[in-house]
Amino acid sequence: MGKYAMVSDFLTKFLVDEVEKTGLNRVVVGLSGGIDSAVVAVLAHRAFGDRLLCVKMPSHYSSQSSLDDADELCERFGIRAETHSIAPMLKAYEHEAMDNLRIGNFSARMRMATLFDISARERALVLGTSNKSELMLGYGTLFGDLASAVNPIGDLYKTEVFELARHLEVPESIVSKPPSADLWAGQSDEAELGYSYAQIDAVLRRYVEERASKTELIEEGCDAALVELILTRIYRNQFKRKMPVIAKLTSRTINHDFNYPRDITL
Numbered sequence: 294m295g296k297y298a299m300v301s302d303f304l305t306k307f308l309v310d311e312v313e314k315t316g317l318n319r320v321v322v323g324l325s326g327g328i329d330s331a332v333v334a335v336l337a338h339r340a341f342g343d344r345l346l347c348v349k350m351p352s353h354y355s356s357q358s359s360l361d362d363a364d365e366l367c368e369r370f371g372i373r374a375e376t377h378s379i380a381p382m383l384k385a386y387e388h389e390a391m392d393n394l395r396i397g398n399f400s401a402r403m404r405m406a407t408l409f410d411i412s413a414r415e416r417a418l419v420l421g422t423s424n425k426s427e428l429m430l431g432y433g434t435l436f437g438d439l440a441s442a443v444n445p446i447g448d449l450y451k452t453e454v455f456e457l458a459r460h461l462e463v464p465e466s467i468v469s470k471p472p473s474a475d476l477w478a479g480q481s482d483e484a485e486l487g488y489s490y491a492q493i494d495a496v497l498r499r500y501v502e503e504r505a506s507k508t509e510l511i512e513e514g515c516d517a518a519l520v521e522l523i524l525t526r527i528y529r530n531q532f533k534r535k536m537p538v539i540a541k542l543t544s545r546t547i548n549h550d551f552n553y554p555r556d557i558t559l
Contacts, residue, residue, distance in 0.1 A: 297460035301336065304445045308340040311443045312418050319344045319417035323408045323438075324366070324374060325475060326359030328458050328467055329422040329446060331366050335461045336445055337420055338372050347374040348411055350404045352383050354396070358466075359475050365464045377411070379403040397476035401437025409440075418442040426451040426490060429497055430523065431530020432482070438474070439533060450497065451490040488519055496523050 294302075312320060322334050324347040337345045349363050367374045382403045387396065405419075412419045421441025423433050425448055433439040446454060451472065458468050472482040472490065483489050496515055499505040500523065505513070510520045532538075536548050545551040 295460070297457050300449075300457060301339070301461060304336050305339045308337060308420070308443065308445055312341075315418060315442075317416060317418055319346070319415050320420050320443075321346045321348055321408055321412045321415055321417045322420045323347075323404055323422065324349050324363045325422075326362035326366075326467065327475065328463065328472065329424055329427075329454055331362075331463045331467050332454055332458050332461060333420055333422045333445060334366065334372060335370060335463060338370050343373055344417075345372060346411070346415055346417065347372050348408055349374060349376040350379050350407055351376070352378065352400055353380045354400070355475055358470075362464065362467050362470075365466060369462075369464060375411075377407055379407060393476070393480070397474065397480070398434045398437060400476055401434035401474075405437050405440045420445065421447065423447060424449055424451050424454050426494055426497060428534060429501060430486070430493070430526045431533045432486070432526075433533065435533050450494040452494045487522070488516075492516070492519060493523065496520060500524070500527075 308320070312318065318341070320337050320341055322330060322337055322345065324330050324334055326349075330347075334345070334347050347363075347367060349360060351360055363374070366372065379400060383396070383400055386399065391399070408419055411417075419441050421439075421444030423439055423441075423444060424446050427433050428439075428447055446457075449457065455468060473480050474482065486493065496510060496519055499510055499513075499515075500507075507520060507524060511517050539547055539549070541549050
């Protein structure tokens with residue numbers, strides 16, 4: 294059995310186990326037409342079949358090609374899907390002073406608010422679609438796309454998500470297009486970051502998995518500006534990877550010394 298066959302089998306079982314521990318057996322996934330949500334949708338479909346609902350949430354900035362790609366994925370795998378536009382909510386708040394970053398963050402939070410509301414209707418859990426590269430760099434919106442109940446791909450680098458997508462037979466239209474959150478016209482992840490995910494992941498693996506120091510990375514020939522960008526983003530965005538910090542005033546404080554596994558039984 295190949296690496297990604299084992300990974301897909303493990304993640305399918307992980308999803309079943311983690312979701313059913315909560316007493317629920319349904320899941321919802323925000324489907325953007327991008328590779329991360331496509332991979333999570335296929336894994337969730339393997340785990341839950343028709344108990345998965347994918348939700349497409351376009352705005353007036355979304356590209357038609359992204360919607361077409363999402364439709365192709367659902368058709369290929371027989372995935373249930375609904376469409377709920379966030380355009381009315383975004384237009385109600387949007388104003389001329391908002392730049393692309395604010396529009397993107399607000400859009401991400403409106404999508405997640407919509408998804409959690411639908412999860413309540415469905416009595417389902419929201420699955421996350423952020424990969425390890427994004428999580429380490431803090432490349433995501435707090436309480437937006439970073440929010441979820443269970444995340445099956447958070448320990449896979451972006452380049453690994455591409456490989457898993459190919460193993461899962463995600464449509465080539467999704468696998469081959471440049472990564473984009475599709476938050477505004479022409480938005481590109483790699484253009485925004487200034488480096489390709491292949492370049493970023495090579496440094497992230499050496500620093501995170503192999504614990505190479507900043508000095509070692511530069512001595513090995515890594516681009517010094519890239520190393521600086523990655524390390525700065527990792528530590529500057531640590532707050533995005535943690536629950537809100539609570540000031541400790543009592544003998545037992547949540548997230549300090551009052552911690553239980555999520556699957557504790559009474």
